[in-house]
Amino acid sequence: MDNSSQSSNLNQIQNQNLLSQQVSYPQSLPRLEEQGDDWSLRDFLSLLRRRSLVIAGVATVVIGSVVYLTFKQEKLYESSFRLLVEPLNVDSRQLVLNSGQSSNQEPRTGLDYDSQIQVLRSPELMTKIVRRLQSLYPEMTYNSLIKSLAITRLRETKILEIRYLSQDPEQAKVVLDQIANGYLEYSLEQRQTSLRQGLNFVEEQLRSMQKRVDQLQREQQIFQQKYGFVDPNTQAEQITAQSANLSAQRQAINQQLAAARANLTALRQQQGEQAALIDAPLYQQLLSQLRQVEIQIAGELTRLQEDNPTIQTLKARRKGLLPLIQQEARRYMDTKLAQATTQVQALEVQSQELAKGEQKLEEKRKQLPILTREYTELQRKLQVATDSLSRFLNTRETLQVQVAQSELPWQLIQPPVQPKIPVSPNIRRNLMTGFLVSLVLGVGVALLLEKLDNTYHSANSLKKKLKEPLLGVLPFENQLQVSQFYTSIQRVFTGSVPDSLPKNISVSGVGDRTSSIYGSKFVEAVRVLYTNIQLLSSDRPIRSIVISSAMSGDGKSTVAFHLAQIACAMGQKVLLVDADLRQPVIHNLSNLKNNWGLSNLISTNVPVTEAIQQAPFMKQLSVLTAGPIPPDPTKLLSSEKMKRMIEEFHNNYDLVIYDTPLVVGLADASLLAPHTDGILMVVRMEKTNSSVLKQALDSLKMARMNVLGVVGNGQRSNFGSEYDY
Template sequence: MENHSSQSPSYNQNNNSVPPFLQPQPFPIYESEENDWSFSQLLSVVRRRALVIAGVTITLTTVVFVSLILNREPPVYEGNFRLLVEPVNDDTKVVDIVKDPNVGKSGLDYESQIQVLKSPELMGKIVKQLQAKYPDITYDTLIKNITISRFAETKIIEVRYRSQDPNQIEFVLNLISKNYQNYSEEKRQTQLRQGIQFVERQLPFIQNRVDQIQKELQTFRQKYDFVDPGAQSEQVVNQTTSLSEQRQLIDGKIAQVRANLSFLQEKNGKLAVLNDAILYQQLLNQVRQLEVQIATESTRLQDNNPTIETLKEKRASLLPLLKNEEERFLGTKIAEVTTQLQTLEVQSQELAKVEEKIELQRKQWPILARQYTELQRKLQVTTESLNRFLSTRENLQIQISQAELGWQLLEAPSKPKLPISDSSIKRYLIPGLIASIALGIGVALLLEKLDNTYHSVEVLKGKVKLPLLGNIPFEKQVESIQDHIPTRKLSITRILNPILKGVPGLAHQVHSNYSAKFLEALRVLYTNVQFLSSERPIASIIISSAMPGDGKSTIAFHLAQVATGMGQRVLLVDADLRQPKIHTLSGLNNLWGLSNLISANLPTSEVIRQLPSMNQLSVITSGPVPSDPTKLLSSEKMKQLMIDFHNAFDLVIYDSPAILGLADTSLLAPYTDGILLVVKIDKTDSSMIQQTLDHLKFSRMNALGMVSNGQKSNINNY
């Protein structure tokens, strides 16, 4: 079945010319996934995870339904009656007598009254009467099933009772309503009268307490003249300020008088004061005149002349008088100043005493004010307490007059006909179903969040900015063949019949069960690859992927057949020396191949073979798996072989291993026009794609574009 190199194109092994290759293009940027989901994306997730959502919903709904069936309880009935416990209109004149602002409001403490109605003392008698017909009723069960409440903001008390027996409900409510009406006529008036008696006993004590505190307050005011604390406090402050100003003025005068006294005791001061002494000045003038006369006469007379002696005797008689007058006048002035100083000092001392007294009073003022405030507070508290007791007595008297009317039964108990909860299934099944659906959607969203694969070509194009050269749809025939690849051989005639119908001489050679979408996608891929370079056609490419199992070998095999059907001389090389698949896809044996061609001195024609039904397509299988594939692919022999392949064929397609973790593709890429990266929808991990692109960028390998594989959604066709 195998055809060897006799049908292959002419092959010159001695051609050592290095063909030109495409230069690496600027590498695209990988965009990280965003967390914002649109409504359309949410619907896409729901459609994609419909089985998960349906499974979770059905499972949880079944669990809820079974649980409700197993725990279903008998239907519960409820009955009620209503009592008017206060008059609707206050028509009695008793209310008009008591001028209380609270009379218009409800006089009944409903919360306390409800607790009394539910108390063991009142309910005990009712329980004993009920046990005569229903022995299983106890106080605890009765309180558990009964509800007593005020009906909205009205003067009505509503009593509800629940049970599984409608007859029991009617009997219990009738008995309770009768007992409550009897209670309102008997016990309630008794309790109100007891309250009035208690108030009457307390009123004299409280009144005496008010009188005693009033007397204490009166005595305090009389003792300390404590009439108006605010005005008196202000008066004390004003007095203190006035006394302080007076004392400062007197202290200034004392300082001035002391300065005058010191001035009088000095020579200049004495002379200044003596200028105002009339008698002293007259005597001084006489003495000075005598001295002038003596000096005048001394110029012409002798010192022993009687005239001069007479003048000297007069002067001598006047000097003692002048001295005495000086001492007398100065003594008088000093005595006046001293007396003035003493007077001012006495005034200052008196003001200081008054200030000290007022200061002592001011210091005692907070204590007195606190005592006064405490007495007023006690008086206010006792007065308020007295007023409350008086108001309580009046209210109790009003309630007694109202209680004489008794409670009125507005709505009598009746036998309930319909249950309030006949089935727990209707109540909980729909919420359980909604919760199950919500949980199913939540599980689907969680799985979607944990899923790092691409689910559509649109998402792939949006996230990876690499040219999308082809979109290969999901094909059941390919999937079936891949599942049975070890035991089946692929017939080329089942693939290319639609493609080659228009090629003369070839249409009769092929038959295909593949869909037109699948084959047309391969043709579009081949055309896009040829259009990548405007200067010259692509002559050699590597088809690889980020992860194993993305379908790179299948894409390479089918692309080679399409290119051959287009009239190209195509060589398909299985460069995956680790997990080769081309020989199984093509139905050829793998006894010898590329590994033999590199390691041994075999001629190239020995390993190039043609497909049984398409001898225009040349194939080199991988050959036996070597122990060190990297060593073979990096050898000079492999580089020369790739150059020879390029020169001998129109298109050389290399099927290489996955890029991540292996150096095989990196060794082959520099000697080709570039790499086609296969990405499988719903399988390839986005993080692996990012790592692959980072590796290609770091290695400066030329990435021609990418091919999406396995798109299951409908692709528009012409």
């Protein structure tokens, strides 16, 4: 195929791909902003995958520790028994009658269970039980017994549950047998006859206290009906709120009144009259006609005599308009003055009415403290009487319950049994808890490491943290050879693979299938990057680009190399210039010699055509290698000859790509960028330090460099990534 036909095919391919990129372009960059909340979950899943080893390590250590401690823990056995401490049948109904409740209602418990439990654990009660146990277990003491003893109320029932823990199951049962016998003896010894005498005294006091409460309630009712309020504090708040509301309304009315008076005064003056006439439509229309007549008169006087009939007619017309204008002005101003006067009068009336309302509220507010003092004193007396009545009622109920309890002993409804299965350690529960805790700690450590990590892990994080546009995201390639990339370009753009590769290209041991998959992903990503760069400017295409980075190893040379190939495949005449005169890489990527290059062109009189080489794997791509490394690269790049060469490259090629050294600490990129269309920063995922990148971008902004955007390099596949399409 000759060069003309090949160029035609490439132009067709370029048009088709540009059309497709215009359709897909809104889905490449803005879609990062449209994801919304979905990206938070995606980032979290990516974090879990990146830190999977850390999570697994922490989880393994924690679960291993839990397993070790669980199996090392001593076995404990628990036995229990239950006591019914309040009556349920006939005596219970009698208790209800004595307390004044309806027989259809559930009986209320009169026992203070918290206090009773403290009594059952007290040394006075437990002394006899400990002495009996010491005959069987000499090491038993009160403290050791209480430490392993638990007494609780069984939910809302009248049953107490007593539990005991021991390493010996037989000892657990023996101890609880002795405790059960001791508690039953205690219930029989608590019959107290003096409680009935106290109950009679309480009944007498209740009758007098009830009369006192009834009298004070009637006085309170009369007081409220007389003065028409329930609570003085509420009444004071209402009066204060109403007064504040009226005051605010009056201030607003006074402001409006002041404005209305100022407006009336202004209308009576000449300046105010002129300002008001601006809004008079008929007056402005007549005034406009007068101006037109004067303009016509001035125009006619330039070519006619003053006694000409036309001029006389125009003057007569002007003379007739003047009284109409004055008459319309007077009519309009009279109307405005009447409206302003009416508004002032209405506002004055409203202000006076609001002032009267405020005066009435002030009188009520002055009388309120006296009523409040009387009401508070009445409330205090009623509260004291009510509290006294409540205390006597509670005392009566307590005495009634205590009398019933003293007459009926407790019942052992569930005796203690010897346990067979240990309650501790609970292997299943410990393992489940350890597993959950290990996961939480693992994820917590992963989040902490992620917080301390100062690099970028995804395109989404890069988009959020940088203000510069994200022009493209290149996927991570384990082994990206020139042959793979070239094969993928041919497959994407021509739909076929060449029969043979260039002889000077060596293919590594990567299978055809892997090469096809990874190469096509990378090519598509570079295509998107190229298209986004071209779409940055609608006025003129991007003709020259400086590609740099903030740190070494970010892949700037690789991006520049593959971007140049894509541009060639899209039908562009491309020159790739290795302007990194410190650590040149382009000649290795292109498999070219570096005997002659950019340093020779600047320092000697070598013709440009002798230094520029054609890429062996893509004849359309022109490459200018760096050449021998000079002692002072900055001096060469800042020379006038370099500027002339940049201009010559710009005139002879459709696109010139410059691979430059780092931005931070070196001036090479800053020397070339002002003479190009802008600089493109390469950011390596999971490597580039965000603070160093920010320093690089800030230095470029301070130097007023045109930063086209950034490109993310080495993006590993994420959940739901577009690379999985």
